[in-house]
Amino acid sequence: GEDVEQSLFLSVREGDSSVINCTYTDSSSTYLYWYKQEPGAGLQLLTYIFSNMDMKQDQRLTVLLNKKDKHLSLRIADTQTGDSAIYFCAGSNDYKLSFGAGTTVTVRA
């Protein structure tokens, strides 16, 4: 299956940009996803990118995909306190998803 790695913690000041990085091993993933988990809740799909795209922008979110390096990143512009959460990247392999360990983002005032 797919191996997905991401750093575990990120601390960012309110109003700054956050960048969460992820690397994956299986280049056959058709879609790559970013999920957000708020405290005490399940995961919600935040955004995704199709594997033939390099970039996708969705309001404050920008996803960058470097297929050559198998590197995926999520940038959150103007980070707010409501962005404090765990962020998971995931790759698809058929109908199964492989998740990274999750990056805990803490937004400080």
Add this chain to the structure above:
Amino acid sequence: DVKVTQSSRYLVKRTGEKVFLECVQDMDHENMFWYRQDPGLGLRLIYFSYDVKMKEKGDIPEGYSVSREKKERFSLILESASTNQTSMYLCASSRPGGVGYEQYFGPGTRLTVT
């Protein structure tokens, strides 16, 4: 809106007990999944089902079994609970098409085995 519900948010069980975790989805999804989530390890797939009465082992099936008698319901069974099964359990469902195989998650069940 897709809704995935799990029978309990918090559960405390004793070692050796048989434990049932229930998951129900209301969007007629073919695929259903059970994960456990542990700090630093992310989500690990226990079992999944792609149709009624069908099941496949995930990455960590040992100590668990599943049942899918109806399309909307997927149960996770701990035959004899052990302390190392203390964890957060997440259920998800998906269907082919749309955003690839986007999965919709329930709120999770935090299980403590003492």
